[in-house]
Amino acid sequence: KAVIINGKEIANEIQNELRATVQSWINNDKKRPKLVAIKIGNDPASKVYVERKMKAANFIGIENYTIHLEENSSQQDLLKEIDYLNKDENVDGILVQLPLPKHMNEHEVCQAIVPNKDVDGFHLQNLGSLASNSNGIIPATALAVKELIIRSNIETFGKNAVVVGRSKHVGLPIALLLHADSRDEIGALDMTTTICHRHTPHTELEKLTKLADLIVVAAGIPGLITKEMVKPGACVIDVGITRIKIDNKYKLIGDVDFESVQAVAGHITTVPGGVGPITVAMLMKNTILAAKKNYDNLKSQ
Ligand code: NAD
Missing domain, CATH: 3.40.50.720 (NAD(P)-binding Rossmann-like Domain)
Structure with missing residues (x-):
């Protein structure tokens, strides 16, 4: 009989490591990483997924909040929120919970997030980096x-x-x-x-x-x-x-x-x-990576 790989256990292990990483940042006077999720509409599965991600962020010490948009919001409304977060120096990671309502274009929305804050790694620049074996957000x-x-x-x-x-x-x-x-x-x-x-x-x-x-x-x-x-x-x-x-x-x-x-x-x-559960943990790892990119970027300005 096959050995069952315990995803929860591995996820807990990763989350504990990430929590220690964030703690050592704080000890070195760096700010906590900050993640913002955007959820559109009332899909019950999406609600559960976003809550799980934010629970993991809380455990690790990643500052976070969720923006809720109505199901009938326009794509323009969503792009406005993304634009605002793109420009906010305090925000390190942005995630838009998929699937989007049918009247929105997933591709256009994923391309609107600046690649360095795209913790899902869905921006063409990040997928392109992965395809060419160089480090972006995976x-x-x-x-x-x-x-x-x-x-x-x-x-x-x-x-x-x-x-x-x-x-x-x-x-x-x-x-x-x-x-x-x-x-x-x-x-x-x-x-x-x-x-x-x-x-x-x-x-x-x-x-x-x-x-x-x-x-x-x-x-x-x-x-x-x-x-x-x-x-x-x-x-x-x-x-x-x-x-x-x-x-x-x-x-x-x-x-x-x-x-x-x-x-x-x-x-x-x-x-x-x-x-x-490991996917959620790796999303948090991506948020910490995005925070590091943001920190290096601000320092070099
Ligand atoms: P998708 O619908 O975009 O893609 C499904 C893929 O499966 C397509 O490429 C399609 O060609 C292929 N496929 C469909 N029927 C097939 C068949 N009979 N034989 C072989 N291939 C077939 O879905 P997605 O976004 O890629 O997600 C795939 C699955 O993974 C979904 O069930 C989704 O819920 C799940 N998912 C899980 C996690 C996680 O963290 N565990 C994360 C994302 C997605």
Whole structure:
């Protein structure tokens, strides 16, 4: 039976390290990092996610607040808020909780945040830095996958990886971090990496995942990965989150058929309690990185 990778435990470990980092800043007379979240509308899942992020920020000692905009706010209203925060020297990190209401353009909104405050790492400049192996701000989910691999001592050098999902915010950044050269600035993992997506025929997907030492699934399709698709001893990381309602209660489920895959895999993550909490911790790490960039920037002026 596979070893279950405990995402909550790893996240707590990271959060404690970050708390110590912030404390030592304060001891050196630097100001606390400051994070501002913007939430639009009343989506209950978004509310939970923003609250979790702010709870982690509080624990670590990151100053924070959340701006709530009405569902029917215009994109112009949102861009105005972002512009104001971009110019505020006291604000180190800005995050806009996705998804946005349908009348807004996600791409335009993500590009409006100045790259040095873009703690989600979704700005083209940050994604471009990642693609060219230089240090910008890397999307937190990709960092979370890398961090859990490293902290669980999973062998990666020269091994085969399959990433299922190619979105610009999740699947692609994960694949970039897995495949690139560990000698470059971003510290990637040197894996032979294949990206699969909705047009990969299922029979092909199965052929490829069966060769993989590491499978990362970020498709949002419950039960997509079953035990027939997994090489014995492989590491299976489930990024997918689908919210379903059972008996009037919401439940989160991943993309991996956990019970069956656990019997063949070497390591496996759960949903919830796997990648999710580590993603929140890595978002906080990005906020501290953004604060450092802001500090260096102000000092050089
Ligand atoms: P998305 O809908 O933008 O992308 C889904 C991707 O899956 C697409 O690239 C698509 O081509 C691929 N796909 C769809 N059906 C497939 C199939 N049958 N076979 C192979 N590939 C298929 O979603 P996203 O924003 O990339 O998020 C992916 C999942 O990860 C979602 O469930 C989301 O909720 C979850 N997520 C989790 C975290 C976390 O911290 N754990 C963070 C972000 C997103």
